[in-house]
Structure formats: structure tokens, C-alpha cells
Amino acid sequence: MTFNILISDPLSEEGIKPLRDAENVSITVETKLTPEELLDCIDQYDALLVRSQTQVTKEVLEKGTRLKVVGRAGVGVDNIDLDAATEHGVIVVNAPDGNTNSAAEHTIAMLMSLARNIPQAHYAIKQHRWDRKSYVGVELKGKTFGIIGLGRIGAEVAYRAKGQRLNVIAFDPYLTEEKAEKMGIQYATLDEVLEKADFITVHTPLLKQTKHLINKEAFAKMKTGVQIINCARGGIIDEEALYDAIVQKKVAGAALDVFEEEPIKNFKLIELPEVIATPHLGASTVEAQENVAIDVSHDVINILNGGVAKNPVNLPSLPAEVMKRIEPYFNLSEKLGTFIAHTTKEVIEEVSIFYSGDLTKLDVSPLTRNTVKGLLKRYLGDHVNDVNATYFANKKGITINEQKTTSSKGFTNLLTVEVKTKSGSSRVSGTLLNGLGTRIVKVDAYSVDVVPTGHLVLVRHKDQPGAIGRVGTLLAQFDVNIATMQVGRSDIGGDAIMMLTVDRQIEEKVLKQLKEVHDIHDLMTIDL
Numbered sequence: 085m086t087f088n089i090l091i092s093d094p095l096s097e098e099g100i101k102p103l104r105d106a107e108n109v110s111i112t113v114e115t116k117l118t119p120e121e122l123l124d125c126i127d128q129y130d131a132l133l134v135r136s137q138t139q140v141t142k143e144v145l146e147k148g149t150r151l152k153v154v155g156r157a158g159v160g161v162d163n164i165d166l167d168a169a170t171e172h173g174v175i176v177v178n179a180p181d182g183n184t185n186s187a188a189e190h191t192i193a194m195l196m197s198l199a200r201n202i203p204q205a206h207y208a209i210k211q212h213r214w215d216r217k218s219y220v221g222v223e224l225k226g227k228t229f230g231i232i233g234l235g236r237i238g239a240e241v242a243y244r245a246k247g248q249r250l251n252v253i254a255f256d257p258y259l260t261e262e263k264a265e266k267m268g269i270q271y272a273t274l275d276e277v278l279e280k281a282d283f284i285t286v287h288t289p290l291l292k293q294t295k296h297l298i299n300k301e302a303f304a305k306m307k308t309g310v311q312i313i314n315c316a317r318g319g320i321i322d323e324e325a326l327y328d329a330i331v332q333k334k335v336a337g338a339a340l341d342v343f344e345e346e347p348i349k350n351f352k353l354i355e356l357p358e359v360i361a362t363p364h365l366g367a368s369t370v371e372a373q374e375n376v377a378i379d380v381s382h383d384v385i386n387i388l389n390g391g392v393a394k395n396p397v398n399l400p401s402l403p404a405e406v407m408k409r410i411e412p413y414f415n416l417s418e419k420l421g422t423f424i425a426h427t428t429k430e431v432i433e434e435v436s437i438f439y440s441g442d443l444t445k446l447d448v449s450p451l452t453r454n455t456v457k458g459l460l461k462r463y464l465g466d467h468v469n470d471v472n473a474t475y476f477a478n479k480k481g482i483t484i485n486e487q488k489t490t491s492s493k494g495f496t497n498l499l500t501v502e503v504k505t506k507s508g509s510s511r512v513s514g515t516l517l518n519g520l521g522t523r524i525v526k527v528d529a530y531s532v533d534v535v536p537t538g539h540l541v542l543v544r545h546k547d548q549p550g551a552i553g554r555v556g557t558l559l560a561q562f563d564v565n566i567a568t569m570q571v572g573r574s575d576i577g578g579d580a581i582m583m584l585t586v587d588r589q590i591e592e593k594v595l596k597q598l599k600e601v602h603d604i605h606d607l608m609t610i611d612l
């Protein structure tokens with residue numbers, strides 16, 4: 085099978101080598117598509133690779149019926165509609181580490197340029213003006229440098245700023261006093277940063293909560309003469325408010341790499357002499373572009389080939405070590421979900437997944453999603469996957485519970501799926517046997533030992549002599565070969581089950597006759 089990959093923003097050719105080297109992919113590079121052209125062609129692709137330029141909208145994800153993955157060669161995913169990606173089962177991956185250094189270096193370059201008016205002086209001298217008076221700068225040494233958002237880039241900026249002998253103070257909801265102390269910087273609240281800093285730099289993502297974080301009210305709290313840097317995302321700073329603050333001489337200067345609208349159409353802010361700017365160049369180094377393209381290429385190939393992503397954005401990411409340990413249970417969890425979906429005739433209101441034995445030591449959330457995927461596939465088809473399974477369950481009003489229990493009924497590991505409907509509940513349990521593969525070991529109260537694969541038939545009947553024989557004879561009449569058979573009963577002459585594995589799918593007319601066999605209460609087929 086060949087996977088079609090569209091690269092719609094400029095990516096490092098060296099960085100996409102892993103994709104070029106992969107055997108089963110066909111790559112199209114089209115970096116000048118209009119939004120309409122992208123919508124027209126996206127249904128041909130299994131993967132889309134972008135930077136910050138391509139807008140991966142709801143419509144793109146709707147039309148991308150083949151899409152399995154969107155790879156963002158960089159950090160910010162604000163150009164990708166994550167909710168729509170999740171709904172459509174499209175996994176989004178990014179490359180969070182590859183451009184940290186470049187973005188931090190660019191921030192420091194902007195800080196130095198801002199403090200010493202380098203771009204303005206450079207422009208004057210290029211115009212043959214020898215002007216030494218207009219471009220008197222300020223020293224960094226001893227000034228207070230406020231960082232808002234102390235993640236990967238914010239922290240790298242902090243280390244470098246200390247080298248400039250700045251007093252670094254920082255606000256981040258996840259920053260503790262201890263951590264700040266360890267880094268040799270000062271922990272501060274947002275207001276303290278706004279009030280104390282001579283230079284303020286933002287390094288948060290653009291989220292609902294950070295949109296216009298630096299607004300009119302924030303500028304009002306700042307020192308007169310403060311200088312502002314934004315190498316994170318346009319929109320974190322309210323550009324209108326920044327314009328007013330500069331015109332009113334509250335803000336002495338601003339260095340901007342990112343803008344509310346990119347490419348910029350309204351140059352009002354940029355034209356102010358106090359503003360220096362670059363066209364979103366924070367990650368534009370040879371090294372960063374190579375790094376992010378390599379990282380995202382590997383993840384895209386892995387996902388297309390059914391593997392696990394290292395940097396998923398719309399799925400919780402687990403350390404490779406943990407993933408390796410739970411991977412063997414993936415097949416079992418999905419099969420149990422599918423099994424219970426086939427054997428439950430009423431609307432499912434709640435699904436509980438119980439993990440015991442070895443499984444209790446692991447982060448089992450991917451198995452829970454996989455079980456729900458197996459369960460919902462019966463109703464929603466193949467477009468349910470790990471990414472959107474929980475989303476669809478919530479949408480259908482199905483409550484999902486995940487529990488770890490100590491009772492493993494003698495098995496080294498045991499996974500039990502229980503569903504509740506209006507009138508009752510049913511359960512199935514399975515295990516992974518060392519060297520022997522997966523087994524269904526319990527259906528409701530009945531112990532069985534069934535390999536969960538192929539065409540299964542679950543018969544509920546009365547424990548009476550001849551019941552099993554009658555089923556076997558009828559199937560033989562229609563040339564249905566029974567590969568394996570397991571029986572379980574509550575007590576002699578009571579309710580019982582038969583679990584058959586047959587060599588082919590059974591036609592509707594045969595099932596109808598089977599249901600009429602004496603002592604048979606109910607019957608269902610399950611394709612696993």
C-alpha cells in the first residue's frame with residue numbers, strides 16, 4: 085500500500101529524508117496552494133505536513149477523508165483545528181523540541197537589537213546617513229527582564245539573559261519558587277512581571293486564555309519606558325493596545341517576530357520607529373528546520389504504518405518505555421470491546437474497563453481508548469480510531485470508567501470490559517498468556533478459553549442433553565465447519581453458553597434456524 089503525503093509549507097529537504105527514504109510513500113510538495121486548492125486536493129492524501137502557514141481548518145479535515153495524520157514541523161498548532169482533527173480521527177503531531185534553541189537565540193537577538201536600535205541605525209547608514217545621536221540605546225546589565233511563559237523556549241531565553249547580567253523574573257502557572265531558584269531566576273506573579281520589568285518577553289502558546297494576555301490593562305501596569313518582545317505568537321499581545329502604548333510613550337520599543345495576521349496586511353504598528361520586526365523567523369535556521377522536519381517525518385511514517393507517535397498533540401503522549409509495555413495488550417483490548425459490542429443488544433449507557441494483575445502497574449489509558457474504539461466500531465465503522473473514540477463515546481452519552489483492581493482471578497493479567505444498559509449489564513474478560521497470545525477467559529459468569537479471532541458464535545441455552553449436538557448437526561447440514569467449541573454453565577440443568585469458532589460467516593437463514601433449535605435461548609455471531 086502506498087501512502088500519499090502532501091507537504092504544503094516549505095520544509096527542509098534534508099529533514100524530510102526519512103520520508104523520501106520510506107518505501108511505501110509518495111510525496112507531493114505544493115507550497116503555494118490557495119485555501120481553495122488545498123480543499124480541492126486534500127481527499128487524495130493520507131498525511132499532510134505543514135508549518136505555521138497552512139491553515140488546517142475544519143473544512144480541510146472534513147474534506148480530507150483519507151487523512152490519518154497532520155504533521156506540524158514546529159511547535160505552535162494554532163493553525164490546526166485540533167477539535168475537528170480529533171472528531172475526524174486525524175492524529176496531529178508536532179516537533180516541540182527541534183526549534184527551541186533557534187527561537188531562544190532569535191529572542192535574544194531581538195532583545196539586543198531593540199536595546200541598541202540596531203535595525204534603525206542599520207537602515208539609516210544604508211541610506212548614507214551618519215546619525216549617532218538618534219540611536220542611543222540602553223544597557224541590559226542590571227535591568228529587570230520579565231519572562232511570561234517559562235516553557236522550553238522561555239527557559240532557554242532565561243539562561244541566555246542571565247549571561248547578559250539581566251535580573252530575570254518569570255511567571256508561568258507551572259513555575260514554583262523552588263524551580264525558579266534552581267534556575268537562578270526569580271519567581272513572580274503576572275502582575276509582578278508587568279510592574280517590575282524593564283523588558284518583557286512572552287513565550288506562551290496562543291490559547292483562548294493567552295489571547296490578548298498583554299492588553300490595555302496590562303500595559304497600564306507596566307513601567308514607563310518598558311520594552312516588549314514577542315517571538316511566540318501574534319495575538320498574545322493586543323496589537324491595537326501596543327500601538328496606543330507606544331504612541332503614548334508608555335512603551336519605549338517593541339521587537340516583534342509574530343503578528344495577529346500573517347503575512348501582515350496592516351503596517352500601522354510596524355511603521356512606528358520604535359518597532360523592529362522580523363517576518364516570523366524564530367525557527368528559520370538551517371538546524372531548526374532540519375530538526376523539526378526529521379522529527380515530524382518519523383512520527384508521520386510511524387502513524388501511517390500503524391505505529392505509535394512520539395509527539396502526539398491530540399492524544400496523551402506516553403514515554404516509549406511505557407508504550408512498549410502496554411503494546412502487547414492492544415489487540416486484546418480492541419477485541420474485548422468488539423466482542424461486548426456484538427453481544428449487547430440494547431443501547432450501551434456505560435462501559436467500565438477493569439485492569440488487574442500486571443496491568444495495574446501501567447498507564448492503561450491507551451488501552452481504554454482502544455477498547456472503546458473496538459466497541460464503537462460496530463456502530464460507527466472504521467472511522468473510529470484511538471484519537472476520536474472517547475470523543476464519540478461522550479457524544480453518544482456513554483460514560484467511560486477505567487479501574488484498576490487487585491482481583492486478577494489467578495491470571496497474571498486480566499482485562500475485563502463491562503457494559504451497562506437500561507436493563508442490566510454484561511461482561512467479558514480476557515488475558516494475554518505468555519507465549520500463547522490472547523484469550524477470552526470469561527463471558528459473564530461463565531469461564532471459557534477462546535482465542536478471540538475469526539467468526540465466533542455465542543449461544544445461550546439450557547444445559548440439557550442434546551442441546552450441543554442439535555447445534556452441531558444443524559451447522560453441519562449447512563456445511564458450516566466448527567473449528568473450536570467451549571461450553572460453560574452455571575449449574576447442572578441451568579443456564580449455559582456455547583462459544584463456537586466456525587470456519588466461515590454464517591448466513592442469516594442458518595442463524596434463524598439455529599435460534600429455533602430446542603433449548604436455545606439466544607444466539608449471536610461475532611466477527612473478531
Ligand SMILES: NC(=O)c1ccc[n+]([C@@H]2O[C@H](COP(=O)([O-])OP(=O)(O)OC[C@H]3O[C@@H](n4cnc5c(N)ncnc54)[C@H](O)[C@@H]3O)[C@@H](O)[C@H]2O)c1
Nearest residue numbers: 159160187233234235236237256287288289315316366367
Ligand atoms: N517565532 C517562532 O518562529 C517560534 C518558534 C518556536 C516556537 N514559537 C512559539 O513559542 C511559544 C512557546 O513555545 P515553547 O516550545 O516554549 O512551548 P512550551 O509549551 O514549552 O511553553 C509554553 C509555556 O507557556 C506557559 N503558559 C501557558 N499559559 C500561560 C499563561 N497564561 N501565562 C504564563 N505562562 C503560560 C506554559 O505553562 C508553558 O510552560 C509557542 O507559542 C510557540 O508556538 C515561536
Ligand SMILES: O=C(O)[C@H](O)COP(=O)(O)O
Nearest residue numbers: 135136137158159160367
Ligand atoms: O511554532 C513554531 O514552531 C514556530 O512559530 C515556527 O513556525 P514556522 O514553522 O512557520 O517557522
